Amino acid sequence: MSEAEPAAPERARWKFLRDLAIIVVVALFASFVVRTYLVRSFFIPSVSMERTLLVGDRVLVNELVPGVVPVRRGDVVVFRDPGGWLGPAQGDDLIKRVIGLPGDTVSCCGVAGELSVNGHPVHEPYVVLQPGSPRVAAEDFSVTVPEGRLWVMGDNRSRSADSRIHGSVPESDVVGRAFVTTWPVSRWSVLSRYGGVWDAVPDPS
Structure with missing residues (x-):
């Protein structure tokens, strides 16, 4: 072995440090990609989705919906204000x-x-109607949802200003589908779309 050639333990140490650095860089990059393009966390500020979601809950949102994975009836979705739904x-x-x-x-x-x-x-089964509290909008309606749009409602029907008031939402405004409650720890749960309920609905004729 020449004097310029590093000893085997030193070579092993540098190889370990190099591999560790690569792993850290890849993990940070993957975390950035996931947080930026695949999954985001959202805070629940209102009572409109009680009892499913309470004020202060945090949810994770799958941003592959609806770009890669289609929206389905029963999905809980986050969407951008189409205009006039929220105050400044x-x-x-x-x-x-x-x-x-x-x-x-x-x-x-x-x-x-x-x-x-x-x-x-x-x-x-998830709907809340508070006794003695009037509905936000008129009880009776019949609406055909236009192409490229969604009809959305809060689970707390007495306290949700939703499509009954503001009309349908452009599908392009959907940020993603909420799939799990992550905070507080006592509220951890997977958010169900109640497939047994919604999969029985026939497609429009």
């Missing part, structure tokens, strides 16, 4: 549940007070 001091994003897809006819209300979509009554 309330931020730019809202969170509601998708009730109607493009072409769907959403009607309210049936004999039991339930919605129907494409003529199919939807029994929503």
Whole structure:
């Protein structure tokens, strides 16, 4: 071995440090990509989604929806204010549940007070109607959702200013689908779209 050639332990140490540096750089890059383009955290500021989401909850949002993964009925989505939904001091994003897809006819209300979509009554187990509190909008309506738009409503139907007041939301304004509550720890849970309820809804004829 020549004097210029490093000893085996030294070579191993430098190889370890090099590999460690590569791992750290790759991990930081992956974290940046995930946080910037795939998953974001959002804070819940209002009561419109109670009991599913409470004021102060934090949720993770999958930003592959709707660009890569399609929106489905029952999804809880974050979307940018299409204009006029929020006051100037309330931020730019809202969170509601998708009730109607493009072409769907959403009607309210049936004999039991339930919605129907494409003529199919939807029994929503997550809905809150506070006793003695009037609905935000008129109870009876029938709307066909335009192409490229979504009909969204809050789970707290008595306290949600949603599509009943503001109309449908452009699908292009959807930031992503909320899929888990991460904070506080006591509230950790996966957000269900209640597939058993919504998958029974027929497509528009």
